[in-house]
Amino acid sequence: MMHLPTIIILSIILNTLIGSFLLSLYRLKKQKTYLYWCCSCFIFVLAQVTASLRAYSDLNLISHYLADLLIIIAPLAAILGIHAYNNTEKSKFTACIGVLLVSVIILMPFYSTSFAQLYTTLVIACSFCYAAYALNKLHVGRVSHFLLLQICFVIHALLMFCQAALLVSAPTSVIDTQQALAVILISHIVISTCTALVWPVLMFLESEQVLTDLANLDPLTGLLNRRAFLNLSATHLEQANSYQKELCALMIDIDFFKKVNDQFGHETGDEALKWVATKIQAQLREHDIVARIGGEEFAILLPNTSEKNAQALSERIRLAIKNQPFIYKQHSISLSLSIGVIKRTGDSNINDLLAKADKGLYQAKHNGRNQVVVAI
Numbered sequence: 351m352m353h354l355p356t357i358i359i360l361s362i363i364l365n366t367l368i369g370s371f372l373l374s375l376y377r378l379k380k381q382k383t384y385l386y387w388c389c390s391c392f393i394f395v396l397a398q399v400t401a402s403l404r405a406y407s408d409l410n411l412i413s414h415y416l417a418d419l420l421i422i423i424a425p426l427a428a429i430l431g432i433h434a435y436n437n438t439e440k441s442k443f444t445a446c447i448g449v450l451l452v453s454v455i456i457l458m459p460f461y462s463t464s465f466a467q468l469y470t471t472l473v474i475a476c477s478f479c480y481a482a483y484a485l486n487k488l489h490v491g492r493v494s495h496f497l498l499l500q501i502c503f504v505i506h507a508l509l510m511f512c513q514a515a516l517l518v519s520a521p522t523s524v525i526d527t528q529q530a531l532a533v534i535l536i537s538h539i540v541i542s543t544c545t546a547l548v549w550p551v552l553m554f555l556e557s558e559q560v561l562t563d564l565a566n567l568d569p570l571t572g573l574l575n576r577r578a579f580l581n582l583s584a585t586h587l588e589q590a591n592s593y594q595k596e597l598c599a600l601m602i603d604i605d606f607f608k609k610v611n612d613q614f615g616h617e618t619g620d621e622a623l624k625w626v627a628t629k630i631q632a633q634l635r636e637h638d639i640v641a642r643i644g645g646e647e648f649a650i651l652l653p654n655t656s657e658k659n660a661q662a663l664s665e666r667i668r669l670a671i672k673n674q675p676f677i678y679k680q681h682s683i684s685l686s687l688s689i690g691v692i693k694r695t696g697d698s699n700i701n702d703l704l705a706k707a708d709k710g711l712y713q714a715k716h717n718g719r720n721q722v723v724v725a726i
């Protein structure tokens with residue numbers, strides 16, 4: 351079996367390192383979450399040190415009472431850190447102080463008994479359940495990133511519930527129970543350390559994702575922006591050129607969009623753009639690439655698609671907009687699209703292909719709008 355004192359020393363060293371790392375991240379990023387999690391790590395270290403004193407001293411007030419309180423504060427600080435991510439930690443502060451005060455009072459008369467151990471275990475278990483729930487409520491860009499952290503919290507809570515069940519069901523003098531409790535204690539220390547480590551990694555992934563989104567996505571519609579569209583399309587076009595595969599491009603422009611802005615205001619215009627984007631997206635397959643490449647202009651790249659199918663798709667998109675008015679703030683606004691279609695020929699590059707699709711679009715406008723023109 352693992353040697354408990356070694357595990358405790360390792361955990362103290364690791365949590366001190368992680369806490370210091372989180373502190374430097376806080377200094378760098380000024381994100382309060384890092385500060386709360388840093389406090390959580392240092393408090394956990396302090397709890398381990400004070401609890402370890404049990405082996406050397408009879409000062410139960412410190413080695414039991416203070417240690418139990420510290421071990422309760424550590425997950426509470428982590429919970430505040432989760433809420434600090436979207437600046438809602440102040441509303442939870444009173445609840446955390448409440449839990450702490452109740453614990454101060456409840457543990458006071460019992461701090462060196464097994465009841466104190468049971469109480470502390472249950473409070474930690476509930477705190478970790480709440481932390482997993484709070485992560486679920488956190489509105490972050492990539493929820494999947496936080497699944498790993500939620501799993502850590504849930505495993506931790508389950509471990510603590512197992513420990514509570516053991517404490518209730520068996521007398522502590524039974525050797526097997528003592529060993530099981532030691533295993534749980536070790537797992538608790540290991541998983542606390544892992545959880546502390548996972549947060550900064552996830553935060554890093556999250557901010558990387560935000561930067562990537564900022565660089566590649568149109569903030570209004572959430573579609574790709576021009577830059578990302580050109581990069582992605584160039585790769586697809588190269589492949590289509592190499593393997594002589596069918597590929598088409600579409601240029602789409604909303605007709606008389608200036609009138610929408612002039613008549614109903616810019617906010618309505620923005621909502622109309624989002625609505626059109628959703629309608630276009632609904633007609634596409636998963637591997638089609640769509641972007642908002644200008645004010646009221648969209649582009650689509652259709653890999654493995656014949657000219658006939660691209661024309662049929664363009665008609666479906668046109669009709670999806672024409673046949674249903676855009677409704678916003680009691681206004682019913684009729685919109686229409688002009689669309690230019692072009693198929694890949696020879697070794698065309700993406701700019702040439704889009705320029706040709708643009709000619710089709712120009713022709714569609716010239717012919718009276720609300721139509722699809724296949725360019726040559």
Ligand SMILES: Nc1nc2c(ncn2[C@@H]2O[C@H](COP(=O)(O)OP(=O)(O)OP(=O)(O)O)[C@@H](O)[C@H]2O)c(=O)[nH]1
Pocket residue numbers: 570603604605606607608609611615616617618619620623644645646715719
């Ligand atoms: N609300 C809103 N309007 C935008 C945005 N980007 C561009 N526009 C508007 O889109 C309009 C485009 O107008 P024009 O280029 O004259 O074209 P149009 O009125 O659509 O006419 P045709 O294209 O010739 O059919 C302008 O009024 C721009 O201000 C945006 O992000 N939000």
